[in-house]
Amino acid sequence: MGKTTSSSGGKQGLGWMEWLRGWLYVIYEMLFQRISASHLQNPLPLPPLHDLTCIITGSTSGIGLQIARQLAEAGAHVVMAVRNSKAANDLIQKWQSEWSGKGLPLNIEVMELDLLSLDSVARFCEAWNARSAPLHVLINNAGIFSIGEPQKFSKDGYEEHMQVNHLAPALLSILLLPSLIRGSPSRIVNVNSVMHYIGFVDTEDMNVVSGKRKYTSLVGYSSSKLAQVQFSSVLHKRLPAEAGVSVVCVSPGVVQTNVARDLPRIVQAAYHLIPYFIFTPQEGSRSALFAATDPQIPEYCEMLKADEWPVSAFISQDCNPTNPSEEAHNIETSYRVWEKTLELIGLPLDSVERLIEGEEVKCRYGGQAEE
Structure with missing residues (x-):
């Protein structure tokens, strides 16, 4: 694979037809x-979930807050994996007092996790795995879209959208596999976005610094969301049926957040004209809750695997299966994204296979490497 080939065999970006189709899809969805x-x-009505343990990232605001609260009210043991522990503990107090008298107290705890630090991710996984407790659902919900902001890098040296929306959740998903296998049948639910339809990933320029493409927050965001779908597709293929772990990406729909400033004018106009069309965070949480709890999800994932479908399961905002973008179907690119991601997050290429066998895997982050 020489330097001449960019991410998709010489492809430098989406063709204008793909780009236009992507935007039409985004506008149609809205x-x-x-x-x-x-x-x-x-x-969304949920079944009783008393035997489920769920880790949810970014659960102090927006969709994540709704997911955490609703799963806890359905009886699940909820772990809020967040940067701001105080905000999470304040929320829990509020929820407990509103819930009191309706049944047992909510079973929620807080663990610190900062997705802008891969050390923090690795330490979180070490702490969780050390409990030897089963994990049934990992919801990678936390994400950023720094609208109109200049390009920023994490202290690990990665473009912030790519790290928070893709690299850190990828590391979390792989390092928590021992606990997910213990909780099998279990699920990894990645809260993705309809914006992945306009994304493009160049694996030789994950930080968008080469100058081949001009960086905008929209490029950073949409690329990170596409990378997540591509990585999920390979992870889904790598996990054998007997591991019992399903991988699902979901689109929450277009939800009330301040995402308009960096969008094309016509889309901005649509945003301002039609608050009616945009989901509340509670409505936006439904696809993730559905993917986390619906009993048919594991069979659906297995069916895709048996059919050798090129992409992982993708559930749209209306809780129906849908098809990710054309670029997400490019298997060759997805494998390149997989390999590059493992390299960037400091894991060996055979990590999944080794963890399934019950072996330990050393990660470059989290401090284990120095011991």
């Missing part, structure tokens, strides 16, 4: 998501 999801109740 305009019609409420209609396509009109059959769903809000909040």
